Amino acid sequence: xxxxxxxxxxxxxxxxxxxxxxxxxxxxxxxxxxxxxxxxxxxxxxxxxxxxxxxxxxxxxxxxxxxxxxxxxxxxxxxxxxxxxxxxxxxxxxxxxxxxxxxxxxxxxxxxxxxxxxxxxxxxxxxxxxxxxxxxxxxxxxxxxxxxxxxxxxxxxxxxxxxxxxxxxxxxxxxxxxxxxxxxxxxxxxxxxxxxxxxxxxxxxxxxxxxxxxxxxxxxxxxxxxxxxxxxxxxxxxxxxxxxxxxxxxxxxxxxxxxxxxxxxxxxxxxxxxxxxxxxxxxxxxxxxxxxxxxxxxxxxxxxxxxxxxxxxxxxxxxxxxxxxxxxxxxxxxxxxxxxxxxxxxxxxxxxxxxxxxxxxxxxxxxxxxxxxxxxxxxxxxxxxxxxxxxxxxxxxxxxxxxxxxxxxxxxxxxxxxxxxxxxxxxxxxxxxxxxxxxxxxxxxxxxxxxxxxxxxxxxxxxxxxxxxxxxxxxxxxxxxxxxxxxxxxxxxxxxxxxxxxxxxxxxxxxx
Amino acid sequence: xxxxxxxxxxxxxxxxxxxxxxxxxxxxxxxxxxxxxxxxxxxxxxxxxxxxxxxxxxxxxxxxxxxxxxxxxxxxxxxxxxxxxxxxxxxxxxxxxxxxxxxxxxxxxxxxxxxxxxxxxxxxxxxxxxxxxxxxxxxxxxxxxxxxxxxxxxxxxxxxxxxxxxxxxxxxxxxxxxxxxxxxxxxxxxxxxxxxxxxxxxxxxxxxxxxxxxxxxxxxxxxxxxxxxxxxxxxxxxxxxxxxxxxxxxxxxxxxxxxxxxxxxxxxxxxxxxxxxxxxxxxxxxxxxxxxxxxxxxxxxxxxxxxxxxxxxxxxx
Numbered sequence: 001x002x003x004x005x006x007x008x009x010x011x012x013x014x015x016x017x018x019x020x021x022x023x024x025x026x027x028x029x030x031x032x033x034x035x036x037x038x039x040x041x042x043x044x045x046x047x048x049x050x051x052x053x054x055x056x057x058x059x060x061x062x063x064x065x066x067x068x069x070x071x072x073x074x075x076x077x078x079x080x081x082x083x084x085x086x087x088x089x090x091x092x093x094x095x096x097x098x099x100x101x102x103x104x105x106x107x108x109x110x111x112x113x114x115x116x117x118x119x120x121x122x123x124x125x126x127x128x129x130x131x132x133x134x135x136x137x138x139x140x141x142x143x144x145x146x147x148x149x150x151x152x153x154x155x156x157x158x159x160x161x162x163x164x165x166x167x168x169x170x171x172x173x174x175x176x177x178x179x180x181x182x183x184x185x186x187x188x189x190x191x192x193x194x195x196x197x198x199x200x201x202x203x204x205x206x207x208x209x210x211x212x213x214x215x216x217x218x219x220x221x222x223x224x225x226x227x228x229x230x231x232x233x234x235x236x237x238x239x240x241x242x243x244x245x246x247x248x249x250x251x252x253x254x255x256x257x258x259x260x261x262x263x264x265x266x267x268x269x270x271x272x273x274x275x276x277x278x279x280x281x282x283x284x285x286x287x288x289x290x291x292x293x294x295x296x297x298x299x300x301x302x303x304x305x306x307x308x309x310x311x312x313x314x315x316x317x318x319x320x321x322x323x324x325x326x327x328x329x330x331x332x333x334x335x336x337x338x339x340x341x342x343x344x345x346x347x348x349x350x351x352x353x354x355x356x357x358x359x360x361x362x363x364x365x366x367x368x369x370x371x372x373x374x375x376x377x378x379x380x381x382x383x384x385x386x387x388x389x390x391x392x393x394x395x396x397x398x399x400x401x402x403x404x405x406x407x408x409x410x411x412x413x414x415x416x417x418x419x420x421x422x423x424x425x426x427x428x429x430x431x432x433x434x435x436x437x438x439x440x441x442x443x444x445x446x447x448x449x450x451x452x453x454x455x456x457x458x459x460x461x462x463x464x465x466x467x468x469x470x471x472x473x474x475x476x477x478x479x480x481x482x483x484x485x486x487x488x489x490x491x492x493x494x495x496x497x498x499x500x501x502x503x504x505x506x507x508x509x510x511x512x
Numbered sequence: 513x514x515x516x517x518x519x520x521x522x523x524x525x526x527x528x529x530x531x532x533x534x535x536x537x538x539x540x541x542x543x544x545x546x547x548x549x550x551x552x553x554x555x556x557x558x559x560x561x562x563x564x565x566x567x568x569x570x571x572x573x574x575x576x577x578x579x580x581x582x583x584x585x586x587x588x589x590x591x592x593x594x595x596x597x598x599x600x601x602x603x604x605x606x607x608x609x610x611x612x613x614x615x616x617x618x619x620x621x622x623x624x625x626x627x628x629x630x631x632x633x634x635x636x637x638x639x640x641x642x643x644x645x646x647x648x649x650x651x652x653x654x655x656x657x658x659x660x661x662x663x664x665x666x667x668x669x670x671x672x673x674x675x676x677x678x679x680x681x682x683x684x685x686x687x688x689x690x691x692x693x694x695x696x697x698x699x700x701x702x703x704x705x706x707x708x709x710x711x712x713x714x715x716x717x718x719x720x721x722x723x724x725x726x727x728x729x730x731x732x733x734x735x736x737x738x739x740x741x742x743x744x745x746x747x748x749x750x751x752x753x754x755x756x757x758x759x760x761x762x763x764x765x766x767x768x769x770x771x772x773x774x775x776x777x778x779x780x781x782x783x784x785x786x787x788x789x790x791x792x793x794x795x796x797x798x799x800x801x802x803x804x805x806x807x808x809x810x811x812x813x814x815x816x817x818x819x820x821x822x823x824x825x826x827x828x829x
Contacts, residue, residue, distance in 0.1 A: 077711055093711075095704035097772045098697065106701055107712035109694050116692045 006069045008033040008197050009054070009166060014063035016049055023049040024060070025221045031166070036188060036198045038212035038229075040205070042241055042433035045218040047201050051168050054199075055087045056080035067166075086159030090171040090431075094151045096144030101126035103143050104158045129161055134190050149180030153187065160196065167191070168199040173207060174431055177292050185211050203433060205234045217241055242435050250438075250466030251445040253485055257469065258282035260318070261453035262334075262422050264303060267312030272298040274477035275312075278455075280422065285444060285454045287468025289461065289493050295477040296457045297339055300424050303455075304336040305329040316422070330359075332422075335415035337408070339426040339457070345411045346399050353381040353395040356413045384413040388443060405436025412443060423447065426457045441467050461490045473497050479504070525765055525780050528813050532784060536791035543794055550673055556786030557675035558583075558734045558741075562753060563760035563778040564686050565616075565730030568723045570761050571690070573703045573770025574630035576724060578619060578637035579731040579757055583750030584645040586612040586735030591654035591745030594661045601660040608736040609729045615641055616728020620721035634724075638754070645747050654745040665740025675737050679779070682730065686775045699723065703770025759806075760785060763813050784813065 009031040016024040052058040056074035112118040126139035217224040217240040262280040272295040305323030338344035473481040473496040481496035481503040537544040569576040590608040593599040622633035690696035701709040763781030766773025
C-alpha cells in the first residue's frame, strides 16, 4: 500500500473456515480514518463473516487485526465495543417499549437517590447527544412509535454514545424508503465530517457509489480489489463481484402473451386499495411498480385471498371468483411468493426437502392411510433442486443455513411443484446478490415461457423495466399508468409513481 | 375525540371493569354496597398480589406456573411458624416471604443457568412445592393460628381490610420499581430483546433469578394472608391460582411475549375476575356456570382490548 496515513483498521490475512466452507481465505481489509468504505460482494462472499470477526462475534482461524496501528484481540462483542467498534445490523435491535433515551443509554442510565432513574438527566444527556449528531428526535418518545429509519438512527446514536469511532452498517437501507435513505446518507456524511469511520455494506451499488469514498470487493472469501470510487464504475464492480462480465443482466423478452388468466376490477380495501384493476395474461411477466405504501403488496395479498376486500371483482380464467383464503386462491392455480421470505415464505428450521414438498403433501400421500410416501417426496425434491439449480450440500440441509438467493429459489420450487398457472412474486430479489438475481429472473422467464402468468412487484426500477413485458405503476391504491416493455423508462415510471398524472389505455376488454 | 380514543385505547381494561361494576350495580341487589365492595377487595387482594409477581415474570417473556403451589407451601410455613413454633408476626412474615423467594429463585436458577424454558422449570416447581406442602402439613389442615396472623387476613385498618393495604403497598412499590429503577426498566428491555440487553452489559441471568424470586416472595405474602384469612393452612390452598393470576395479567394488557405491560393493568385484571365472581354469586348463578362465564369474559376482554389497540388494519407491506 502506498498510503502514507496509518490506517484506522487493518485486518491482515484473515482466514475463517466453517465445516465444509472456507468463508474467508487470507483476506486483508484496510480502512482509513474518516472514510466511508463500501464493502461489496455476492451473498456468501464473506462480508458478514468479516464483520463478525471485526466486532468480536466470531474468531478467525488465523490472521491479525490492527486498530490505529496497534495489534488487538477481539474475543467478544464487549471488547469490540470498548475498542470503539460498533455494528448496525440489518435487523434492528431496538427495544420498542422503551424510550429513545432508554434505548441509547440502556444499562448506563443515570440514577439519583434511592437508585431511581434520574429521568431529567437522562433526557438532557440524550438531547445533547442527538443534537451533536444532528438527529431530530424526542428523547422521551417510545421507540415503537418511530419509523424504521428513525429507529435506525436510535441505533446509530446508541453506537456513537459508546464512543464508537468505527461504525459498520450492514444493509442499512433495505427497509428504508428513498426519502429515509437520503436522511440516513446525510447523517452518515455528518458523521464522517466529525471523524467517524464507516464501513458500509450494501447490495445496492447506486448507494455505494453515492456515499462511499473507497470500495472493497470480496468474492468467494477472497479479497479482490480495494479502490477509490472515482476509479470504478458500477459495471466494473459487478464484474469484480461475480468474476465475469454481466453484459446481458436481464433475460430477453418472451413470446407474445396468451389468453387472459387473471382479471382484477376495481378492488377496494381501505386504507390502501382504492379501485385497483389489472389484467394478467398467460406467458407474460407483469411488473408492478410504485412507491412503498402505494398499495402494491396489499393488491397482491388481496388477489391471493390473504386479506378480504371491501368490494371489487376478481376473475380467474374468465370466471368470477370469491377468495376467502389463500387455500381458495391455490385451488384456482395461484401461487404467491411473499415479500418477507424469512417470516412468511420459509420454514427456516426445516430441511430443503421438507420446504420444497410441503405444499404438495396431499398428492405425495397414500390414498388409504394418508401416510406420506417419503421416497416420492425425496425424488420430487431432488428433481426441483436440480431443475432450479439450488445450491445446497444435501436435501437434509436446514434452510436457515442457505443464502438468500437459494432460499428464494426454494420458495419458487415449492410453487413450481404445484404447477401454478398464476404466480405472484413480491420483491423476489430483495437482499439477493447479483448472480442469484439473474438466475431468478431467468427462472421467472422460463416459467412464463411455459405459459405461467407472472405478476412481479419490485421496488427496484431497473428490475421492473428489465424483466417485465408490461409495467403497471401504482399510486395511492390504484393503477395509474401502464407501459409496454419498450416504452417504459425509469423517469417515466417515477413520474407517475410520485406525481398526479395518469396514463391508462382503455378498459381491459378493448385490448383483447 | 382523539384524546378520548387515545384514553380508551390505553385504558380499555379499566373501562371494561367500570362497565362490569355498573352492570352489576344496576342489576344485582346488594352489589354496590360498601360492605360488599370491601369484601370483593379483600377476596381479590390475594390473587392480585400473586398477579403482581406474575407481571414481573411475564414482562421478561417468562411465566411462573408454581405460584399456586407456593401459596399453599408458604401458607403452611406461616401456619407452622405461628401455630406450632409460636413465632412473633415479623418472623412469620419473614419465614413465608423467604421460603417463597427461595423456591422462586430456584426456578429462576433453572431458567437462567440451567437453560430450562420457564414453563418447564416452574411446572416442575408447581409439582414439587405441592408435594412439599403435603409433607409439611401431613395432608391435613394446620389450625391454631395466632391472633396476630389472623388479623392480617381478617382485620381492617381505618375501615379498609388489611389485605387491601398490603396490596396497595405492594403495587405501589412494584409500580415504582418497574417504572423508575434501572432493574425495572431492564426488565422491559429483557422482555423486548434479550440479546440487546445482554450486549448492553446487563446481567440478564441474575435478573431472571431475581424476577422468579420476587414472584415467589409475593406468592409467600399471599400464602401468609390466605392462612390468616382462613384461620388455617389448607394443603389444597391455591390450586389453579396460577391460572387466575395469568388471566389477570393478560386481562391487564401485559403481553405474554414479554416487554410490554405493567402492574396497574394486572390489578384491574384481578379486580375484573373478582367482581365477576362476586356479582354472579350475588345474582345466584351456580358456580359451575360462573367458570364458563369467566372463561368467556377473558376471551372477550382480550379480543376487545386488541381491537381497540390496533384501530387500523392488520399490518400489510
